[in-house]
Amino acid sequence: MTAANPDLDPRLRPLYVAMLRLRLIEEAIAERYAGQDMRCPVHLSVGQEAAAVGACAPLRPDDRILSTHRCHGHYLAKGGDLTAMLGEIHGRASGCCGGRGGSMHLFDDDAGVMASVPIVGSSIPLAVGAALAFKQAGDDRVAVAFLGDGSLEEGVAHESLNLAAVQGLPVIFFVENNLYSVYTPLAQRQPDRPLTAIGAAHGLPTAQVDGNAVLAVADAMETAVDRARRGKGPTMIVADTYRWREHCGPNYDNDLGYRTEAEFLSWRDRCPVETTAQTLHAAGQLDDDAILRLTIREEIDAAFTAALAAPLPDPATAGAHVHA
Amino acid sequence: MTAANPDLDPRLRPLYVAMLRLRLIEEAIAERYAGQDMRCPVHLSVGQEAAAVGACAPLRPDDRILSTHRCHGHYLAKGGDLTAMLGEIHGRASGCCGGRGGSMHLFDDDAGVMASVPIVGSSIPLAVGAALAFKQAGDDRVAVAFLGDGSLEEGVAHESLNLAAVQGLPVIFFVENNLYSVYTPLAQRQPDRPLTAIGAAHGLPTAQVDGNAVLAVADAMETAVDRARRGKGPTMIVADTYRWREHCGPNYDNDLGYRTEAEFLSWRDRCPVETTAQTLHAAGQLDDDAILRLTIREEIDAAFTAALAAPLPDPATAGAHVHA
Amino acid sequence: MPEAAAATDTRILTAAEAILEATDQALAADPTVFVMGEGAADPKGIFGTTAGLVDRWGPDRVMEMPLSENAFTGVAIGAALMGRRPIVIHQRVEFCLLALEQLFGTAAKAHYVSNGRHKVPLTVRLVVGRGWGQGPQHGQSLENLFAAVPGLKVALPADPVDAKGMLLAAVADDNPVVIIEHRWVHYVSGPVPAGPVATDLTGPKTLRRGDDVTVVAASYMAAEALRAAAARANAGVSVDLIDLRLARPLNLEPILESVQRTGRLLTVDLGHKTLGLGAEIVAGVTERAFGALRAAPVRLGTPDHPVPSSRSLAEAFYARADHIATAAGTLAGLPAERVAAVAEALIAERREVPFDVPHPAFKGPF
């Protein structure tokens, strides 16, 4: 396809495809969750696709990311295997953890998804540790810790930022500020100051970006990754974004009253997938959107079919792998 | 005594006396430590007297302070009982903890020394908790957490600052930056930025003061205490100072090589006790220094005598007070 | 149920409702009581156990917390040292791992190290996750870690009466009390006195009298053991079933008394068998009632691996009524067929309900 608007950033279309794929996968999980075969908690990141996709854009497969309870998007954006993810969420032997972890423990060594940790904040030092390993090995890989606004309240986040700064490690702290920890808004949990002040307090260069603008995220990340690869140490990036669905589970939860419908709608109007689609459309680069969606849906259907067809793990293996 | 120089701050002389007393007490501990009857670790704060005394100056007896492993100075400056302190360090039944804690657990409820905690950082949330209790009770008391530069590396310090800020609690985080954690200099542990940046990151008003200038400390503290009493929330104060003797124990340890003799001497030249004495002398307000010292020494001798005369705790009581 | 309760109106409540009621009554009775936790004041209110309390008592008494488990546990301790009575809540036991230094180092030792002058009237509620694929980091109970620490009290309520009564007792207690609350106990319903009736924090209670085997279980395992005991009784083995209730301080007396009669001891741990409460109970009973033992004591508990998420793996992880019945029957010396028959009946009865949701038959009080 030739670009009708040659000025458009050539990264945009592949980033769009990645975001769309992520969106459709999570929507499919939401839709099918009622089937009661995904018997583990799921934390969907619908609405936050630009953050995950933009942040992973400048990363190489051999770079490492660490994620949290809300890990689907990061896992997929970094190239994690969809079938293994769905297998895990379905508790199947084919899952990336063999069914042992569930949706909050996703990892994919080949894709560089090192681990996801369901204890808020606890993944952060692991990323610093990966960065330390890279520095010790003398290579130019980088590690990325994905974290939520809430995790900045955990002491370990501060300890990790300080340690990374003192040691000058190739790690990026990528904060997705979606304004809430479960149902508690930021203002009830932190004082009124930019989150980037935390990075500054630990001597880190920081950047704040529109977390729904995939190119802005990718640009900020590229600067940080470049700095890290050149041995110039860590960066903290704060991306402002919004979770659309409930904290945990497949539904919407604005009816709970912890946030206003107006706030939700204002963010939905700035849908990262939709706004990017519009830009591409306007530039004549998205005439094939329907086909794209169809292809992705086929991939998703196949992955669900594979997950459902896979056996549950053999109970006799439950005690294996306690020790290496 | 009439002031030869009426412009001199009237607080200076009593603050000097308090500092001198503190100095002489700790020097006496250092001197007698070799006698092997103080059978517990001691962390002397010789050189840091202006911080402790200045910080406690604007406090009322019913305010509460929380201290660390290096608690002698804070305990005494807040009005803690000397005999109970020496009893504790000597492991006597007469000690403030009945001999159960040793030198790192000093407290004096009557004087408002709530507790000292030998785990670095762990006393900080206790101060926030005391402040919460004051706020809940609706009175105007304040709580002060004394902390070292090292404790700012502990996650719990950050969690506590954030919590105090969000809840607007009457607590003051008083940091004595003596440049070292044991034998490790600040630059090996934290990036190069002012420590006050940490307070700012948590939305706190901050102040940096010369921790060897007792009036400067008292002034900064007064501002903070006043703010807290008026329900305006917490403050962080950083006081730069220096520990003269070894981290733990009675001796000097510059021979270890972790800091230079020149650095030590430059700080000793700015001795908080000596420089204040000079100011008072110049103003004709310290003609009785020798008598002051004698009186204090008598008090100290009497307290040591009492401590040594007190019995060790009865071994049969070792199991008491596990549960209230 | 204590005497006082009998004098009060009772209603059928779930344990979760009973906890909510207890908390409301504690807040009403004493202005120094307050609640803190992540989600304590949010719309779901810690599985409903604090729902609506912030509206009634305001955000200063039902305090929403940032994600700072270590600090806010310490803040609660500090406030308790100043005479307040905080109820700290962690939505999973695991989150409290971040706060163990405060709890073990400061709270548990403050009374001792102050030579009896300081008190820490702190209540810490920890919720055990189970079911629906909770997995390795949201499904642990860890009561053995807490019970290992002198200075703490550790309560494991098994029914709505104790869920309410032990919480009220904990709030009234001048010591740091850790309450380990199982999610599946939350669902258990039973009669609960309407008034603010504290049950005691002193030790075990007998759920069912019997002479053949002593079974000691706590929290949700008491419910499983109760089903097992009922089934076993039909097959001719009478179980003396003891709900442990308090893991620290551990009151062995009623257990020793029971073993003197039965000569046989089976313990059922909520958490891992290795170094679990059962280890201490078996060791303590063996030390002190060796002569009374007619057979080797037996322990059940979760195996020595993390809690797996997948239902097929989790199914075998937890001790169930049929396991308990089998162990009790074998210990009592029943022939294998009769042991197996009861277990099979229990399994058949359980078959309609998926293993990762609670059995609907569990109703208190036990």
Add this chain to the structure above:
Amino acid sequence: MPEAAAATDTRILTAAEAILEATDQALAADPTVFVMGEGAADPKGIFGTTAGLVDRWGPDRVMEMPLSENAFTGVAIGAALMGRRPIVIHQRVEFCLLALEQLFGTAAKAHYVSNGRHKVPLTVRLVVGRGWGQGPQHGQSLENLFAAVPGLKVALPADPVDAKGMLLAAVADDNPVVIIEHRWVHYVSGPVPAGPVATDLTGPKTLRRGDDVTVVAASYMAAEALRAAAARANAGVSVDLIDLRLARPLNLEPILESVQRTGRLLTVDLGHKTLGLGAEIVAGVTERAFGALRAAPVRLGTPDHPVPSSRSLAEAFYARADHIATAAGTLAGLPAERVAAVAEALIAERREVPFDVPHPAFKGPF
């Protein structure tokens, strides 16, 4: 001492020197090994156990840490997941309470939850303080907390050979290994092979053969038990003395084998008796060798209160050789006078040395 070591030159070293040597050799043998800790690179080098290593290996391999126990434990785990072999050191066991979430939540479970794909070759050295009034927050051993966690290995070296050999084995092991190092073991001296000889991480070793009473002790308690066993032997009771070495995984076989012979079991915990390792050993032995027991097993350990600072209170806190000898003699059925005589002799022998410093007689290997 393993076979391979016999082939190597041995020198008399203290355990502290042996640890230093092991660390140096580990750093030399494998470029992925590194050390991190508060004080690891300072002039005193963790009681001398890392002294000088930063000069030889540089600050990137002997890393000085900020006061961030939780984070740097997590950093070590992250690095280990990427194939490095960190040795993390906390100067007191208590400081590690701040890092338990990382250790229990992530390190211990990573291999399991990744279905065997991830490994955490991490060594964590924890030093137990004792003596000179350490007090409630610097004197705990807490081996029972660590030993309660599946996925960890927990080593308790008692002599210089194991202090070196188990550290080398831990570094070579693909699992997270916690080494609980007692300060008083640091002072123990004995022959140590010069080469990088790892001893195994598999379980107990017998220190002394006997037929009357099985005594199981670990770390510094093995030294006290050895003095007791020697004294008891003179008085006609032969002790089968077992150095536990590894608290997790717990290998009961050698203990069971011993109890089959002696019929009598005495355990001596380094930490609290309640829910201590002795509870698991007694429960396990009773379950599996009930018929062999000729008397009720006995446990010693520290009482159920915090470690007091004052020497008069601390003196009674720790189990000593005379307590062990008394318990063993009583268990073996000796008449009271003969039990008392040995204890008195041991006390007399100890009298010259203050109770808050180690007994100079302790020399390895045991």
